[in-house]
Each structure stands twice: as structure tokens, then as C-alpha cells.
Amino acid sequence: MEESIILKIKSKLEELSKMERRLGEYILSHAEEIVDENTGSLAKKAGISPATVVRFCKSIGLQGFAQLKIKLYADVSGENGKIYTDISPNEDVPLIAEELAIRFNQSISQTANKLDAEAVDQVAGMLDACPVIYVYGLGASHVAAEDFTQKFSRIGKAVVHMQDHHLLASSLANADQNSLFIAVSNSGETIETVKLMKIAKQRGLRTVAITQKQDSTLTEMVDFAVFHHGGEAVMLRSAATTSLAAQLFTINVLYFAYVSKHYSEAVGRLKTSKSRIQTFFRKD
Known part of the structure; x- marks a missing residue:
């Protein structure tokens, strides 16, 4: 099973720079809201620069902010939810x-x-x-x-x-x-x-x-x-x-x-x- 991104952020906090740690703590406190943010709006709310968002993603082993949002959404949605899309496989037309x-x-x-x-x-x-x-x-x-x-x-x-x-x-x-x-x-x-x-x-x-x-x-x-x-x-x-x-x-x-x-x-x-x-x- 793929590692939870929330647990990964928690484990990495002490290794991050001061600004990256601030962002990590903000994300942990607002995980459900992050999926609706863009880089600029998240940076503004967390009190850091957009560049810090990019560096943070790389520091925790991700390619970028889009990948972080997908993994966060998977965490907060749970394994049984429609994690990535609004369609499930082989749904009946009436449903x-x-x-x-x-x-x-x-x-x-x-x-x-x-x-x-x-x-x-x-x-x-x-x-x-x-x-x-x-x-x-x-x-x-x-x-x-x-x-x-x-x-x-x-x-x-x-x-x-x-x-x-x-x-x-x-x-x-x-x-x-x-x-x-x-x-x-x-x-x-x-x-x-x-x-x-x-x-x-x-x-x-x-x-x-x-x-x-x-x-x-x-x-x-x-x-x-x-x-x-x-x-x-x-x-x-x-x-x-x-x-x-x-x-x-x-x-x-x-x-x-x-x-x-x-x-x-x-x-x-x-x-x-x-x-x-x-x-x-x-x-x-």
C-alpha cells in the first residue's frame, strides 16, 4: 500500500527548513482545504512564498504541487471514496x-x-x-x-x-x-x-x-x-x-x-x- 502523504509530511517536518516546516504544519492542519488551492493562494494563507511551495514538494519527494494535492485528496477521501475522479468503474446508468x-x-x-x-x-x-x-x-x-x-x-x-x-x-x-x-x-x-x-x-x-x-x-x-x-x-x-x-x-x-x-x-x-x-x- 502506498504511504500516506500526511504521515510522510509528519515524519519529514524536523528535516525541513523553517519556511518549509511552517508550510508543512499548515498543510497538516488544513489538509481537506488544500485540494481547492493553487500555489499562490496556499502561499498567501500559509505566510510563505510560492517558491517555498515548490521546494517543499521536492523536499518530501514529490514532482510538484499538483501531485501533492492528488495524494492529499486520496488521504482525506479514504480508500472507499471516489478518490481521483467523479466516475466509478462499470456504474449502471440509473445510478x-x-x-x-x-x-x-x-x-x-x-x-x-x-x-x-x-x-x-x-x-x-x-x-x-x-x-x-x-x-x-x-x-x-x-x-x-x-x-x-x-x-x-x-x-x-x-x-x-x-x-x-x-x-x-x-x-x-x-x-x-x-x-x-x-x-x-x-x-x-x-x-x-x-x-x-x-x-x-x-x-x-x-x-x-x-x-x-x-x-x-x-x-x-x-x-x-x-x-x-x-x-x-x-x-x-x-x-x-x-x-x-x-x-x-x-x-x-x-x-x-x-x-x-x-x-x-x-x-x-x-x-x-x-x-x-x-x-x-x-x-x-
Whole structure:
């Protein structure tokens, strides 16, 4: 059986440097929380430098922080849990469906409880005042950003959504300063998203983050943040499932909050767009 990483850290503490020992003691006291951290956030919480995290991992015989998180997760999950992924071998379809339904319902309920109604209202007001809305998300967050674009475009809002972050960076650098940039990122640490946010801030745009992390780099940069539930808590996700559902639910709440404040106009635009699409794309 593979040695417990927690026991290994305990046995190595006295051999480590002062800063590495401080990190080791922090990890032992917060083992379950470490799996959700990145190098920077862990270093900040433990009161050490990111370089110390790298040195610590090598001192205990690991290749890097990612390997440490996997081994920690294995320890805190126990041998009978789904240690590495959210899928077990040879599961029956009804069981898969039942488990997913439970996880989706839980994620959406927790997001509904977590949502700050005042923040949603403030963002809805910003959407009303901005001539152009720029929105970006990478990976699964791209799907959420695309859903935002589809919904708000149908009610007449000018939305710019590009997956190519270089092209979007050019657009942001020349955007009207009254425009709004919305960044969708579950972790709040996606490099491309953070860099685009820096451009938006330098340009003087209004900024919003839709994210799970309240202490992320992205959250600290924006004017307003709308938080959702974190979703999956496994090391190697087979796919973004409940986290994506939480993002989509959050965007829907924002959309309906906006539409309810502009009900007649929004419903009129929805009727018009539906009629035009049916007219232009009907079979002759």
C-alpha cells in the first residue's frame, strides 16, 4: 500500500527548513482545504512564498504541487471514496443519473442560497447603462459565456463574445470606456481571463466577475462579483458538470432579473426576434 502523504509530511517536518516546516504544519492542519488551492493562494494563507511551495514538494519527494494535492485528496477521501475522479468503474446508468440529479440539485440549491441579491441587482443596472457588453470564459466557462451572449443578444443588448483571447484583447483595448466586461471563471485564476481583466481595468471599463472563489485574483480586480457554488470537489473531473450548471443558473438569475426590470421592452424584442427568425428561415 502506498504511504500516506500526511504521515510522510509528519515524519519529514524536523528535516525541513523553517519556511518549509511552517508550510508543512499548515498543510497538516488544513489538509481537506488544500485540494481547492493553487500555489499562490496556499502561499498567501500559509505566510510563505510560492517558491517555498515548490521546494517543499521536492523536499518530501514529490514532482510538484499538483501531485501533492492528488495524494492529499486520496488521504482525506479514504480508500472507499471516489478518490481521483467523479466516475466509478462499470456504474449502471440509473445510478449515474440518480447521482448526477442529486449533485445538480444540491449545486443549484447552494448557489441560490449563496447568491447576493444586491450584487445581482447592481450588475443588472450596469447592463442597462452600458452600450456594449464584453464577455469571456475559457473551457467550460466559455459555454456559460456563450449562453450569456445568446440570452442578452435576443433582447437587444450589444454583446461581444470571442473565444480567441487575442482578438478580444484588441477589442477591449479600444472599447468605449462606458462598456462592461464580464469574466466567467469558476476558479477566478484562469490566466487568460485575468490578463483580459487587466486590459479592461486599464481601459477604464466597468467590470464584473461570475465566479466561485471569493478570495481569487479575479475577484480582487473587479467592481462587482457574483458568486456561485463551487461544484465538483474531486481532483480529476471527467468534465465540468455541477460547476457549469451553477454558472448557467447564475447567468439565468441575472438574465431574469434584468428582463423583469424591462419586461415590456424585453418581451417585445423576444417576440420580434422569434418572428423574424421564423420568417427568414422558414421552408419555402
